[in-house]
Amino acid sequence: MIKRVVNILVLIPVAIVLIVLSVANRQPVTLALNPFRPEDSVLSVTAPFFVYLFLAVIFGLVLGALITWFTQGKYRKRARIEAHEAVKWHGEAEKHRTRAEAIASQAVLPASAK
Template identity: 40%
Template sequence: MKRILSWILGIPVALFVIVVAVANRRPVVFSLDPFEMERPWFSVEMPLYALLVATIILGMLIGGTSAWISQGKWRREARLRRQEVRRLESERDLSRAQTQQQTPPVPRTTQVPAPLHPV
């Protein structure tokens, strides 16, 4: 179901991106200086589609980084829990080994018990 949904949504999005890229090939000036129009301190001339793609990639990087940072407490908690599980498993194994060494094996008998009422 997910694969079909991704195809249904992915094909129109891909076509839209291709149409935007083909229609916006002329260069635009991207400037970070709102006061100096003729000689900004930083400006880049690039096609509009490249600016849009760069903006999307930058947004994904910023969003992914912020999600990764905000989930740090859960990764730390999981790491601590894994360490605790390993410690408890080693204690269990040690306890089982000590128990097996201390108790002698119980001999098995193959005798049938005597009947309660004589026949």
């Protein structure tokens, strides 16, 4: 519940700021990818400025998510290894439990036969 409230308190102001920036920056802007000949239309893109703002935000989110995912890889690997070991030890404990029950049942049989 607290996480939802915090998300609302953060996301609503960010959304309002992005909407205001989008409305205020509707004029077309040319992004020239050729620094030596900016007038070259082959390597230039014309779009409203808010498109570039949204693309920069999306690029930052994707880049941050990828960096986080790669840096946490060692923890995911460790969790996989420990989960595999837990399954292995659980199977080992189950094997010993059944063996102990078999030994206990064999020990009880001769005593009841007397």
